[in-house]
Amino acid sequence: MNLPEKHRIRAAFSRAASTYDAAAVLQREVCRALLDVLTNPGGGDCMPADILDAGCGTGYGARLLAGRWPTARLVAADFAAAMAKKTAATTAACVADIEALPFGNTSFDLWWSSLTVQWCDPQRVFAEAARVLRPQGRLALSTLGPATYAELRRAFAGIDHHRHTLDFSEPAPLVMAAEAAGFGDVQIVRRSITLHYPDLKALLGAVKAIGANALGAGRRNGMMGKAAWQALSAAYDAQRVGEGLPASYDVILLTAKR
Ligand SMILES: C[S@@+](CC[C@H](N)C(=O)[O-])C[C@H]1O[C@@H](n2cnc3c(N)ncnc32)[C@H](O)[C@@H]1O
Numbered sequence: 001m002n003l004p005e006k007h008r009i010r011a012a013f014s015r016a017a018s019t020y021d022a023a024a025v026l027q028r029e030v031c032r033a034l035l036d037v038l039t040n041p042g043g044g045d046c047m048p049a050d051i052l053d054a055g056c057g058t059g060y061g062a063r064l065l066a067g068r069w070p071t072a073r074l075v076a077a078d079f080a081a082a083m084a085k086k087t088a089a090t091t092a093a094c095v096a097d098i099e100a101l102p103f104g105n106t107s108f109d110l111w112w113s114s115l116t117v118q119w120c121d122p123q124r125v126f127a128e129a130a131r132v133l134r135p136q137g138r139l140a141l142s143t144l145g146p147a148t149y150a151e152l153r154r155a156f157a158g159i160d161h162h163r164h165t166l167d168f169s170e171p172a173p174l175v176m177a178a179e180a181a182g183f184g185d186v187q188i189v190r191r192s193i194t195l196h197y198p199d200l201k202a203l204l205g206a207v208k209a210i211g212a213n214a215l216g217a218g219r220r221n222g223m224m225g226k227a228a229w230q231a232l233s234a235a236y237d238a239q240r241v242g243e244g245l246p247a248s249y250d251v252i253l254l255t256a257k258r
C-alpha cells in the first residue's frame with residue numbers, strides 16, 4: 001500500500017481538529033454501523049470492561065461506546081495531538097500511534113478503530129491490537145475499500161494521471177493480516193454509503209475539513225490550472241443526480257476475536 005508519510009497524515013488531521021465535527025457526517029454514520037455489527041444478535045456476548053478507541057479523532061466513537069457500555073473503562077488514542085485534546089474533553093485520551101501503543105499486554109477487552117486503519121500499516125495495527133487485547137477480546141474496525149471516491153477518480157481520469165485518493169485495500173488482505181496476527185472468527189460486512197454535495201468545491205472542502213487530504217507518492221504538487229479545474233468540475237458534474245454530486249464510500253466493517 002502506498003501511504004503518505006506519517007508526519008503529513010498527522011499534520012493534516014491536527015489542522016482539521018477544529019473543523020472535523022461539522023464535516024464528519026460519514027464518520028458518525030460508520031461508527032454507528034460498526035457498533036450495530038459488533039452488538040448484533042450473533043455478537044451480543046460483548047461485555048467489555050476495558051475498551052480502547054484507536055484513532056479516536058474528536059471522540060464521537062468513544063462517546064458512542066461509553067453510551068453502550070457505561071461502566072466500562074474507556075481509553076482513546078490518536079497520534080494527532082489536537083484530536084486527542086478534543087476527545088479528552090469527554091473521555092480519557094492520549095497522544096499515541098496505534099502502530100506502537102503505549103499500553104501493556106492484555107490490557108483491553110475491546111479494541112475499536114473507526115476509519116483510521118486506511119492510514120496505517122495493517123500488519124502493525126493488527127499485531128498491536130492482538131498484543132493489547134486479552135484472550136477472547138474483541139476487535140472492531142471500519143475502513144474504506146477501493147470503490148471509495150469512484151466518481152472522483154472517474155472525473156479525474158481524463159484530466160491527469162496523478163493520484164487523487166488513497167490506495168484503499170480490498171477486504172481480503174485485511175482478513176489475512178488479522179488472521180496472521182492471531183485473530184479468529186474474522187467477519188466482514190461491506191456497505192456502500194453515498195453522500196451528496198452541491199458542487200466539487202464543497203466535496204473537496206469536506207475532505208479537507210476532516211483532515212483526510214494527505215496523499216502519498218504520485219500526488220499532484222502545486223495548484224491545478226484554471227482550465228484543468230473547469231474540465232474536472234464539468235466531468236464530475238456529468239455524474240450529478242437529483243440530490244447533488246455523489247461521493248461513494250465503500251465501507252468495510254471487520255470484527256474478530258483474539
Ligand atoms: C477519519 S479520522 C476518524 C476518527 C474517529 N475514529 C471517527 O470515527 O470520527 C482518522 C483519525 O485517525 C488518526 N490516525 C491516523 N493514523 C493514526 C495512527 N497511526 N495512530 C493514531 N491515530 C491515527 C487521525 O489523526 C484521525 O484523527
